[in-house]
Amino acid sequence: MAKMMYRDAVVSTIAEEMERDENVVCLGEDIVGGMGTPGGPEAIGGIWSTSTGLFGKFGADRVIDTPISESAIMGAAAGLALSGKRPIAELMFADFIGVSLDQIWNQLAKFRYMFGGKTKCPAVIRMAYGAGYNAAAQHSQAVHQILTGMPGLKVVMPSTPADVKGLLRTAIRDDDPVIFLEHKALYGMTGEVPDDKEYMIPFGHARLTRAGQDVTIVSTGLLLGFCEAVADKLAAEGIGCDVIDLRTTSPIDEEAILDSVEVTGRLIVVDEAPPRCSLASDICATVAEKAFAALKAPPLSVNPPHTPIPFARELESAYLPSTDKIEAAVRKVLSYR
Amino acid sequence: MQLSREALLRAYRQMKVIREFEERLHVDIQTGEIAGFTHLYCGQEAVAVGVCEHLSVEDKIVSTHRGHGHCLAKGCDVNGMMKEIWGSREGLCKGKGGSMHIADVDKGMLGANGIVGAGSPIGVGAGIACKIDGKGHVAITFSGDGACNQGTTFEAMNMAVVTKAATIFVFENNHYSEHTGFEYAVGTQKDIASRAEAFGMKVWRGDGTDFFSVFETMREVLEYVRVPGNGPAAVEFDTERFFGHFEGDPQRYRGPGELDRIREFRDCLKNFRKSVTDAGVLEHADLDALDTEVLAEIEESVRQAKAADRPTAEDVLTDVYISY
Numbered sequence: 001m002a003k004m005m006y007r008d009a010v011v012s013t014i015a016e017e018m019e020r021d022e023n024v025v026c027l028g029e030d031i032v033g034g035m036g037t038p039g040g041p042e043a044i045g046g047i048w049s050t051s052t053g054l055f056g057k058f059g060a061d062r063v064i065d066t067p068i069s070e071s072a073i074m075g076a077a078a079g080l081a082l083s084g085k086r087p088i089a090e091l092m093f094a095d096f097i098g099v100s101l102d103q104i105w106n107q108l109a110k111f112r113y114m115f116g117g118k119t120k121c122p123a124v125i126r127m128a129y130g131a132g133y134n135a136a137a138q139h140s141q142a143v144h145q146i147l148t149g150m151p152g153l154k155v156v157m158p159s160t161p162a163d164v165k166g167l168l169r170t171a172i173r174d175d176d177p178v179i180f181l182e183h184k185a186l187y188g189m190t191g192e193v194p195d196d197k198e199y200m201i202p203f204g205h206a207r208l209t210r211a212g213q214d215v216t217i218v219s220t221g222l223l224l225g226f227c228e229a230v231a232d233k234l235a236a237e238g239i240g241c242d243v244i245d246l247r248t249t250s251p252i253d254e255e256a257i258l259d260s261v262e263v264t265g266r267l268i269v270v271d272e273a274p275p276r277c278s279l280a281s282d283i284c285a286t287v288a289e290k291a292f293a294a295l296k297a298p299p300l301s302v303n304p305p306h307t308p309i310p311f312a313r314e315l316e317s318a319y320l321p322s323t324d325k326i327e328a329a330v331r332k333v334l335s336y337r
Numbered sequence: 338m339q340l341s342r343e344a345l346l347r348a349y350r351q352m353k354v355i356r357e358f359e360e361r362l363h364v365d366i367q368t369g370e371i372a373g374f375t376h377l378y379c380g381q382e383a384v385a386v387g388v389c390e391h392l393s394v395e396d397k398i399v400s401t402h403r404g405h406g407h408c409l410a411k412g413c414d415v416n417g418m419m420k421e422i423w424g425s426r427e428g429l430c431k432g433k434g435g436s437m438h439i440a441d442v443d444k445g446m447l448g449a450n451g452i453v454g455a456g457s458p459i460g461v462g463a464g465i466a467c468k469i470d471g472k473g474h475v476a477i478t479f480s481g482d483g484a485c486n487q488g489t490t491f492e493a494m495n496m497a498v499v500t501k502a503a504t505i506f507v508f509e510n511n512h513y514s515e516h517t518g519f520e521y522a523v524g525t526q527k528d529i530a531s532r533a534e535a536f537g538m539k540v541w542r543g544d545g546t547d548f549f550s551v552f553e554t555m556r557e558v559l560e561y562v563r564v565p566g567n568g569p570a571a572v573e574f575d576t577e578r579f580f581g582h583f584e585g586d587p588q589r590y591r592g593p594g595e596l597d598r599i600r601e602f603r604d605c606l607k608n609f610r611k612s613v614t615d616a617g618v619l620e621h622a623d624l625d626a627l628d629t630e631v632l633a634e635i636e637e638s639v640r641q642a643k644a645a646d647r648p649t650a651e652d653v654l655t656d657v658y659i660s661y
Contacts, residue, residue: 025465061469066499066500069496072461073496075457076459076461076462077462078458079465080465083463087462102452103489111440112656112657112659114430115434115440115448116432116433116434117431117655118440118442118443176658251661
C-alpha cells in the first residue's frame with residue numbers, strides 16, 4: 001500500500017493500463033497542454049494534473065491533445081471504440097456534457113443495442129464534477145442524475161483514492177461505455193492505495209464504510225465524507241449509522257441498500273445533484289416500493305435546493321448539503337417511532 | 338474507363354442491388370407492413386458504390402439516416418438488411434436498429450445514424466484509429482448537404498486536420514436537407530467543398546450521378562489519404578435524390594417536372610449503361626441478365642423477411658450492455 005492523492009491515482013491507473021494494453025488511448029482538451037505554444041508540450045499536463053507525464057511516456061498517437069470541440073472529442077471516442085481502440089476521453093468539466101451530449105447519449109450509449117449486440121463500445125469518459133470551488137453555475141454541477149438515467153451507460157463515482165484506482169481500472173477494461181466522475185474537491189485527498197496492478201473493484205458493489213443499527217445513510221463522491229463525519233459524531237451519542245458508499249450509480253447496488261434498511265428501518269440519501277428526479281429521489285422511491293414494511297420513518301433525501309449553483313462563498317456553502325443538514329435529517333428520521 | 342469487364346459488372350450489379358432494394362421498399366412501405374421512418378437513397382447509388390468499390394473490409398465507413406446504399410455497397414448482407422427493415426429478430430441488428438441504425442462493424446460499416454451530422458466526429462475517431470495502426474486504411478464519413486450545416490461537421494473537420502486523421506469527408510449534395518433547398522440552407526450558396534477547403538483540407542469535386550466520375554475522383558482522394566502523414570481530405574459529389582426526405586413525403590417542394598428530368602438525365606444507372614454500351618465494353622444483354630438476377634435476389638430477400646422470426650418481449654432487454 002502506498003499513500004497517494006486522488007488525482008495521482010487517476011494518472012497512475014491510466015499509465016498502468018496504457019502500458020498493459022497498447023489499444024488504450026487518451027484524448028481531450030489540454031490533456032497534454034501547451035501544444036503549439038512557446039512553452040511547448042506538457043506545459044500543462046491536464047488542468048487537473050490527471051494526465052501529467054503521459055504524453056512524454058506514450059507519445060502523440062496515444063495521448064491526443066484536442067481542440068476545444070467537445071462533440072468531436074466524444075464522437076472521436078465513439079469512432080475509436082468501434083475501431084478496436086479503448087479510448088479514455090476527458091471532458092474537462094462535467095458541465096460541458098450539454099455541448100457533446102448527442103455523442104454520449106445517442107451514439108456511445110446506444111451502439112450496442114441499436115446494432116443488435118454485434119459490437120462492443122469500450123470507451124471511458126472521465127469528467128471533473130461538483131461544487132466547492134466557487135466556480136459557479138457553469139463549472140460546478142453534479143451531472144450523475146442525467147447520465148444515470150441513460151440506458152447503455154455505466155456511471156462511476158469514486159470517493160477515495162483507492163476507489164479511483166480500483167474502479168478506473170475496471171472502467172478501462174470494461175467493454176461498455178463508462179462515465180467516470182471525478183470530484184474536483186477530492187483531487188487533493190490522500191489515502192492508502194493498493195500497489196497491485198490488477199487491483200479492480202467490480203461495478204454495482206457498494207461499500208459499507210460505517211456500520212450501525214439505527215439509520216441507513218446512502219451517498220457517494222464528496223458527500224460520502226460528510227456522511228461519515230456525521231456517523232462518527234452520532235456514534236458517540238450511541239446512534240448507529242450504516243453508511244453506504246454506492247461507488248457506481250449505474251449499475252446500482254440495490255441489494256446493499258435494501259438489506260441495510262431491513263435492519264435500520266430508516267433511510268437518508270445524501271446527493272449532490274438538485275432534488276427533482278435525482279439519485280436521491282430514485283433511491284427513496286425504490287426503498288418505498290421494495291422495503292415499505294421495514295420502514296419506521298419516511299425515507300428522506302438531502303439535496304441542494306432546486307437552483308443553479310451560486311458563486312459567492314456564503315451562497316455556495318448554503319447550497320451544498322452540509323454535515324449539519326445531514327445530522328438534522330438523521331435526527332428527523334429518528335424522531336418517528 | 339480503365340476498369341475490367343468484371344469490375345464493371347460488379348459495380349453495375351452493386352448499384353442495381355441498391356436501386357431494386359429501395360424501389361421494392363418504396364412499394365412495400367405503402368402497404369403499411371413496414372414500421373417507422375425510411376429514407377431512401379435511390380438516385381445516389383453511384384456515390385456509395387463509386388466510393389466503396391475502392392475499400393477493403395479494414396477500411397471503415399460511417400453513414401447517414403439515408404444509409405441503405407452505403408450499407409449494401411460496404412458489403413452488408415442483403416437478406417440481413419431486408420429482415421432488419423422489416424423488424425425481424427433475424428435482421429442484421431436483431432430488429433433493434435431498423436432502417437436508420439443499421440451497422441455491421443465486422444464489415445467496417447460503423448452505422449447509419451438517426452442524427453444529422455453525428456457521423457463526422459465518429460469518422461474522425463475511426464480515422465485516428467487508422468492513422469495509429471499505420472496500415473494505410475482509412476475511415477470515410479458520408480454526409481449530406483444538411484449535415485454540412487451542423488456544428489459537429491465543422492468540429493470534426495478541424496479536429497481531423499489537427500490530428501491528421503486518415504479520414505475522408507464525402508459530402509453527397511443532393512440539394513435538399515429534408516425539405517429545404519441547398520440554395521437556402523447552405524450559406525455559401527455555392528458548394529460544400531469550399532468549406533472543407535477553409536479548414537485546410539485538400540478537396541475534390543465530382544459528378545455524383547456518374548459512377549466513373551465518383552470512382553476516378555475517389556481513386557485520387559484515397560491515394561492521397563492512404564499516405565501516412567497526409568491527414569484528411571474532403572470530396573463533394575453533386576447528386577440527386579429520387580424519392581422524398583422520408584417515405585410518404587409528397588415532395589411539394591420540388592419544381593415542376595424536376596423528378597422526371599432527373600430520372601431521365603441524371604440517373605446514374607442509365608448513365609452507366611449508356612457509357613459502357615457506347616464504349617462497346619459491355620452489351621445490353623450482359624446488363625439485362627444482371628437486372629434479372631438482382632430482381633430475383635431482392636424478391637427472395639422480401640420473401641425471407643416476411644417469413645422470418647419476429648422478436649419477442651424478452652428481446653427488449655438483451656444487448657444493452659456486454660456485462661452488467
